Amino acid sequence: NAGVTQTPKFRILKIGQSMTLQCTQDMNHNYMYWYRQDPGMGLKLIYYSVGAGITDKGEVPNGYNVSRSTTEDFPLRLELAAPSQTSVYFCASRSGLAGVETQYFGPGTRLLVL
Amino acid sequence: GESVGLHLPTLSVQEGDNSIINCAYSNSASDYFIWYKQESGKGPQFIIDIRSNMDKRQGQRVTVLLNKTVKHLSLQIAATQPGDSAVYFCAENGGTASKLTFGTGTRLQVTL
Numbered sequence: 001n002a003g004v005t006q007t008p009k010f011r012i013l014k015i016g017q018s019m020t021l022q023c024t025q026d027m028n029h030n031y032m033y034w035y036r037q038d039p040g041m042g043l044k045l046i047y048y049s050v051g052a053g054i055t056d057k058g059e060v061p062n063g064y065n066v067s068r069s070t071t072e073d074f075p076l077r078l079e080l081a082a083p084s085q086t087s088v089y090f091c092a093s094r095s096g097l098a099g100v101e102t103q104y105f106g107p108g109t110r111l112l113v114l
Numbered sequence: 115g116e117s118v119g120l121h122l123p124t125l126s127v128q129e130g131d132n133s134i135i136n137c138a139y140s141n142s143a144s145d146y147f148i149w150y151k152q153e154s155g156k157g158p159q160f161i162i163d164i165r166s167n168m169d170k171r172q173g174q175r176v177t178v179l180l181n182k183t184v185k186h187l188s189l190q191i192a193a194t195q196p197g198d199s200a201v202y203f204c205a206e207n208g209g210t211a212s213k214l215t216f217g218t219g220t221r222l223q224v225t226l
Contacts, residue, residue, distance in 0.1 A: 004157075031212065042203055042216035043158070050212060058213070090157050101146050101207060103214060105157035 001026050004106035006091050012112045013081040021076040021109050023091030030096030032074040033103060034058075034066065036087040043090065049074055050096065081113045126223045133191040135202050135220045140185060143209030149178060149189045150203045152219070158203060161189070191222075199224045 007022045025032065030051045035043040035058075045058030049068040063085060065077040074093075078085060088110050092103040127133045139147070145166040150158035164171045164178045164187075171178050177190040187204050201221050205214040 033213075035216075040218075042218045043205075044216075045213060048213065092157075101214075102148065102160050102163060104160065105150075107157050108155075 003027065004091055004093055004104055006089075006106040006109050008109060009107070010110045010112075012114060013078075014114060015081060015083065017081050018077070018079050019081070019111075021078075021089055021091075021111075023074045023076070023106060024072050025074075025091075025093040025104075025106075026072065027093060027095070027104070028071060029093035029104075030071065031094045031103075032068065033092040033094075034064070034074070034076045035090045035092065036060065036085075037090060037108075038087050046076065046089075078111075083113050085111065086113045087111060123218070124221045124223065126225060127194050128225050129194060129196060131194055133189075133194045133198065133222055135189045135191075135204075135222065137187040137189075137204035137217055138185060139187060139204070139206050141206060141208045141215070142185070144206035145209060146207040147178070147180060147187050148205050148214065149176075149187075150205065150216075151198075151200045152203065153200045161202075194222075194224050196224050196226070198222060 004025045033048045034046040037043050044060045047066040049055045055066050088108045090108045091106045094103045148163040149161040151161050152158045162173045162176050162178045164180050175192045179188045201219040203219045205216045
């Protein structure tokens with residue numbers, strides 16, 4: 001299994017541009033998550049999904065959108081990039097089985113908005 | 115809102131010594147806790163977890179201790195190695211199985 005994969009690894013955006021961060025998992029996990037990590041800080045939850053067709057807001061959803069059309073994919077959309085969205089973005093997944101709460105993370109996407 | 119925090123932002127230990135990384139949590143509803151290791155430029159990697167019905171759980175060279183009375187969590191690493199150098203995060207589930215709340219992290223530096 002490749003686990004959780006993310007593309008791109010790094011991207012520079014101009015203010016106002018849009019982009020989609022891709023996340024795919026091959027573990028047949030029901031739950032998927034998007035976090036952002038600012039320098040020297042912990043992870044803040046942006047959006048999450050408990051299954052295909054179901055998404056919900058996390059702690060910092062403003063400026064982002066998500067969709068979950070398949071179990072495997074959970075893309076994160078930035079519509080109007082702002083400097084405050086400069087961060088490292090991590091996608092994670094977990095199985096959703098009762099009692100199994102471990103989340104597995106992808107390698108991250110580093111985003112710079114100028 | 116309630117949050118998870120860490121006592122020390124940076125911990126420096128000599129190779130071969132034991133490391134103890136501490137974490138305070140404030141959400142009394144949390145019943146699941148987890149430690150992650152994050153190396154530079156990589157995503158967080160699972161180390162060990164513990165449920166609130168346990169006080170201690172051991173893995174390979176790592177032990178997690180949970181003190182619910184004072185809402186304190188610790189990660190002990192035995193015989194610390196240079197490869198243990200990383201940022202360590204604790205996280206709690208806040209009583210809900212679907213989400214985790216992360217602390218700000220402690221950087222562990224292993225000196226030779």
